Amino acid sequence: MMASFMSYFGARRDPKQSARDAIVGLRQQLQMIEKKEEYLQKKIDEEMKKARANAVSNKPAATAALKRKKLNETELDRLAGTRLQLEMQVNTLESANLNAETMAAMKKAADALKVIHGNLTMDKVDATMAAVNEQRELANEIGETIANPIYGDTSVDEDELKVELEELEQEELNNRLSEADHAPVHLPPGARVEEKRTPVATEDDEEAQLRELQAALAM
DSSP: OHHHHHHHTTOOOOHHHHHHHHHHHHHHHHHHHHHHHHHHHHHHHHHHHHHHHTTTTOHHHHHHHHHHHHHHHHHHHHHHHHHHHHHHHHHHHHHHHHHHHHHHHHHHHHHHHHHHHTTOOHHHHHHHHHHHHHHHHHHHHHHHHHHSOSSSOOOOOHHHHHHHHHHHHHHHHHHHHHHHHSOOOOOOTTOOOOOOOOOOOHHHHHHHHHHHHHHHHHO
């Protein structure tokens, strides 16, 4: 009673509670309509039975039963239309209530974001990121400087290394060939080595003949 009195004089109520109360009232009304529809459907079925039972023997009674059936069907159709309207209102209220709760949740989230961000602006964000990138580059340069030796440039000429490697390779091949020329020949057991005889020089034969000729002339 007090709630009705305050509502009559424009007292402010909670919108969520008002929506809930309206939905509850509509659903209660829908339940009453459904019960009324069940009652009317039973009456229609009963009047139809009476009309069939008296269709031959008592036509006036059958006609009266059909009239009552028609009246009940008309009332049933009216209730069906009313039920449809109530169901649409329930759906509309539920959607509106859901939208209101969603907007309230989004507003709370927006307020929380404002608190989190505080005085943060895009200019401050850009300045902070620029400072971070500058310090990162400085750290990289410092790391490279520390990693490099202090004796100047230690880069190696790849072409010079290639030439030096080729010289070493040729020197090693020459050494192997030289060792192969001086290596002793190992013969299998029982093998005979033929001595290489030096032939008598032709000059010795000529000197002997010359001495013999001189001796003959002296005689």
